[in-house]
Amino acid sequence: MTETVDPITLQVIGGALHSIAEQMGNVLYRMSYSSIIRESQDLGAGLFDRDFNTLAESDSTPMHIGSLPGYLRGIEKSIPLDAWKPGDVVIHNHPYYGASHSPDIAIVMPVFNDGELVGFSANTAHHVDIGAATPGLIIDVPDVYSEGMLLNGLKLYDEGRRNETLWRYIRENTRVPSLVMGDLAAQVASAELGVRRFQELLAQYGTATVIQATRQLMDYSEAMLRREIAKIPDGDYTADGFLDDDGRNRGKHLPVKVTVRVRGDGVEVDLTGSSPQVPTAFNVPFEGSTKVACYFAFRALLLDTYTNTDPIPANEGSFRPVKVTAPPGCIFNPIMPAAAEARFSQIQRVADCIIKALAPVLPDRCTAGNAATLSFAAYSGVRPSGDYWVFLEVNEAAMGGRPNSDGPDTVEELMRNTRNNPIEDLGMHLPLICDRYEVRDDVMPGAGKFRGGMGVVKSQRFIGAGSITHEADRHDDVPWGIFGGHPGHGGRVEVYNAADRSKVGQHPAKFSGLLTNPGDVMSYLSPCGGGYGNPIERDPAKVLDDVLDGFIDPPHAHDVYGVVLKPVDDGYGWAVDLPATEKRRAGMS
Structure with a gap:
């Protein structure tokens, strides 16, 4: 049995693991081609042991926390542990085999040391277009096969030999091959870096010492989260809300119900009572997204770096105390072949409802209602050359008021943390013009001792003809106020032509393949956060x-x-x- 690693060596190895994950993330976003990765940093990267435990992850978007172990467990169904070879590179994105959703493509490489499989280097990134029914994003489609390419544990490289057939298949089944192939190459480079750096660490300290250190680090993170959970009184805490619609059946609200069961130093998030799965892509992959939302919520509430003086590594240990339950056939655990690509507004609401449920017993750590949605817009068109252009844009929103400060305005709140895309980049590369990008001014923030944050207004104008698909929510169920605070405001989408502002069309939050003419503008007005405490x-x-x-x-x-x-x-x-x-x-x- 390996001896316990001393504290100093433990910290050095822990720091090295985190540094490797950060380098992997930096390589990926600096080498990528598409703006959703290159500017917004919609990516995740990390190192994993042979049991698929997260050892370290990049400080990128929380939406990727805990998702890559699901990818690895899904890949194992196609590639068992004894089938991995040095130089293998595997691609995977199947939402029913662990992926967060199909556009988030993972690249995985095995890490060998002295001929032994020690672990994995892996990353995931959101790709601009994977050949789905509508460019860039999908909502109103009948099944998972409409989502585009489903890559279930396939080898891009087999012992270092490039699989030209698979590369050609991917290149010929996306509308923007130059972006997708460039991004895949960046992912491979990121994973290769992770393998090399991990092997250097193993060579320096020895495999047994490094693996023992990772076990101690995971145990430490688990103990720290359990310590905080144990401070919460045992009980069942509930919160609910609803989603606007499924993108097809307008006016039919979809309930979201969250029950948080605290027992000792463990917690269960039970989503029983939430909407049944829907006939569009507005469902949530259970392993890769539903679980991740719950892991995020407890790490954010209880292990935030601002409220904890001790550094707490982001690893598998912070997932272990959290059990997630969602009945098969509900929106948070759909049954194949239901589509499940447009899943992010739902998990934002799960995180928000966990905060709401625990607010009575964690008043000093909770917020009022956050925007808790996602505005994800896919703008697209065909150039005179006949080539497609596709642009994915994530729009900011706002947080609710907090125990000691106002909710931040116009931020990527909760699980997003992606960066905004500079409008200069837009103007240089795409036939779009940003007419308006500023703080929302048509409503007032949720009132409170600490007011809610203000949302954003973003207006994009087409120079030529094109189309828009938009994924968002929370037009109807406004962010809640707390402890006497007032509610915030819901979102809004307007479409009009710049030549005639008198004819403004109000659109639902979700719509697919809206055809546009030159001069057409889509304006998104994000929700505003609720207030915390009595306004007087x-x-x-x-x-x-x-x-x-x-x-x-x-x-x-x-x-x-x-x-x-x-x-x-x-x-x-x-x-x-x-x-x-x-x-x-x-x-x-």
């Missing part, structure tokens, strides 16, 4: 700041916050009338 407890100076910033107006300050403003000639226009404010608030309370 808000610092009057902060209320004044919100008025001066244009977030709220003086009547709203008076009616909702109990803050009386007086006009002044100081260059700002308003000041707080403290005596009148105290009198007004006394009457309101």
Whole structure:
């Protein structure tokens, strides 16, 4: 039996593992071709042992936390452990064999040391187009086979020999081969780096020492999460909400129900009572996405780096205390061949509902309702040359108010953490023009002692003809306020032609293959977060700041916050009338 690794060596190995994962992520996004990876960093990378445990992962998007072990377990059904050879490169994206969803393609390489399979180097990245029914994204399709290429544990390289047939198949079944093939090459380079760096670490410290260190690090992360769970009183905590529709059956809301069962130092998230699976792609792969949302929520709530002074490695240990239950046939655990590509708004809502359910017992760690959705737009068209162009854009939203501060405005909240795509990059490469990109100004933020964050407005104009597919939600079920805070606001989608702004069409959050003409504009207005705490407890100076910033107006300050403003000639226009404010608030309370 290997001896326990001493604390100093343990920290050095742990730091090295994390550094390798970070390097893998950096190589992938710096070498990639498509903006969704190159700019937004919609990717994940890490190292894994031969039992598919996460040893380290890149600090990229939380949506990829915990998903790659699902890919590895899915691949094992096609490639058992004894079938791996040095130099193998496997590609995988099947949503019913562990993938987060089909556009998130994983590249996996085995790590051998002294002829022994020790683990894996793997990454995943969102690809622009995999030949689905509509360019870039899909929603209203009948089954998983409509999602495009399903690559179930196939070898791109077999012992270092390139599988030209498979590379050609992929290249000829995407609308944008230059982007997809370039991104795949970047993924292979990232995985190769991970193999090389992991082997160097094994050579320096010895396989037995490194593997023992990984076990101790996983046990440590598990113990830290269990310690925090044990502080929560045992009980069943519930929250619910609903999704707008499935992208086809308009007006039919889809319930989301979350029950969090805390028992000792373990927790179960039970999604029983949520919507049955739907006939479109608005379902969620259980292994690769539903579980990941629950892992994320507890790591964010209980192991946040801001609230913990000790560093806690992101590894398999932080998944072990969390059990996830979703009945087969529900929206969070669909049965094949149901499509399951448009899955992100749903898992955002699961994370948000976990926060809501635990708010009564974690008031100092929760937020009010977040936007908890995803605006994912696929803009596409055909150039005069006959070649397709496809652009995937992730739009920001907002967080709810927090125990000691306002909800951040116009951010990638909860599980996203992708970066915005610079509009300069858009203008250089694509026949689109961004007409508007700013803080939403048609509504006021969810009022509270700490107000909700403001959403974003993004308006993209087509220069030529094209099409749009848009994946979003939360037009109807607005972000909730908490502890006396007021609700936020739902999202909105408008489509119009720039030549005639009088004819603005209101569109549902999800739609597929909308044909556009030159000058057509899609404007997305994201949800705004809910407020935390009683609005009349808000610092009057902060209320004044919100008025001066244009977030709220003086009547709203008076009616909702109990803050009386007086006009002044100081260059700002308003000041707080403290005596009148105290009198007004006394009457309101």
